Amino acid sequence: MSQKQPTINEVKQQLLAVISLDDPILTNYAADERKGVQRALKQTQQRIQTALDAEKAFQARLxxxxxxxxxxxxxxxxxxxxxxxxxxxxxxxxxxxxxxxxxxxxxxxxxxxxxxxxxxxxxxxxxxxxxxxxxxxxxxxxxxxxxxxxxxxxxxxxxxxxxxxxxxxxxxxxxxxxxxxxxxxxxxxxxxxxxxxxxVAKVYRDHLMATYDQIYPGYGFASNAGYGTKTHLLGLANYGVTPIHRKTFEPVKKHLHVGK
CATH class of the missing domain: 3.30.420.10 (Ribonuclease H-like superfamily/Ribonuclease H)
Structure with a gap:
């Protein structure tokens, strides 16, 4: 009596544990003609290759x-x-x-x-x-x-x-x-x-600007991090310059006269 063929979902579960392109599990299912299995194999190979590429690039950055x-x-x-x-x-x-x-x-x-x-x-x-x-x-x-x-x-x-x-x-x-x-x-x-x-610097600053957004609402600091977006420029026009604005930067300079 032949062994029961695993379902596609069972194959997918097995493939989740595969972390090497030469794993025998990939070879075992290479001849399985079911489209779902072939799709899962391809996705697994892509996942592993992406991880290998990321690791190679990371090692180069060291x-x-x-x-x-x-x-x-x-x-x-x-x-x-x-x-x-x-x-x-x-x-x-x-x-x-x-x-x-x-x-x-x-x-x-x-x-x-x-x-x-x-x-x-x-x-x-x-x-x-x-x-x-x-x-x-x-x-x-x-x-x-x-x-x-x-x-x-x-x-x-x-x-x-x-x-x-x-x-x-x-x-x-x-x-x-x-x-x-x-x-x-x-x-x-x-x-x-x-x-x-x-x-570290980016996340720290983003969190800081989100806090400033609570202190100085109307400029969109939580979403624009202080860059000159439309919302930010509108806030400058409507509310003027805050203590955290760079007064030597344009177009902040031209709004120095606007009172809050």
Whole structure:
């Protein structure tokens, strides 16, 4: 008596446990002509290949860290978010990852969805050896310009680390601090440490701007993070400039006379 053929749902359940393209289960069902089985096989192969590609790319983003780790260096990735908005601070983050860090989805925050960033944020905080935030207020930005305020905020982030780094990997900036620095163009996509810093800075700032939205309603800060959207510009026209606006930025300047 021949063995009963598993149902398509049973096959799908078996395939959920498959994590390798050379798993015998894939071979066993390769000759199964049922469309549902073939569709499930294809989806499984795509899932595994996507994971393999993500892991390969993630390992490539650790190449700078590994080079420094091999020299017994303590590496911190540093990145910023919020240089372009009309309101709110520029936020920087410095992150020191452990040598066994393994969260392949950690990538340039701009390449990730909000949902993914929110999911990765606590994982980074839990696994990192040290994390620090640096803030450059709108007042500081108005005093010394956005570029210099970003440099100051980056220094504050590095200074705030509980562990002293010996090497910094920075996204294209020069931090005014006496620590060796590797500056990478689009570093948040080339270094896992900078990627982690970009996610931490982005999520931290988004949460902060959502809080400001409660304090200063009418500008849409929770949804636009202080960027010059239609809602934000309408708020400026109707309610004027708040204490978190960058008064040296256009078009904020022309609304300074508008009273609340």
């Amino acid at each position: 190449r700078f860290e590994r080079r420094f780790w091999s020299r017994h260096e303590v590496v911190a990735g540093v990145d910023e978010v919020g240089r372009g908005p009309l309101a709110g601070p520029v936020i920087t983050a410095a992150v020191i990852l452990p040598h066994n860090f393994d969260v392949p989805l950690v990538n340039d925050s701009k390449q990730l969805t909000e949902k993914t960033r929110e999911a990765l944020y606590p994982q980074i905080l839990a696994q990192a050896e040290a994390v620090s935030i640096g803030v450059g207020s709108s007042q500081l930005i108005d005093q010394i310009n956005i570029y210099e305020a970003t440099r100051v905020a980056m220094k504050r982030a590095v200074d705030g680390l509980a562990i002293q780094p010996t090497q910094l990997i920075v996204d294209a900036m020069n931090i005014p601090i006496d620590i060796d620095q590797t500056r990478l163009i689009k570093g948040d996509a080339k270094s896992a440490s900078v990627s982690a810093a970009s996610i």
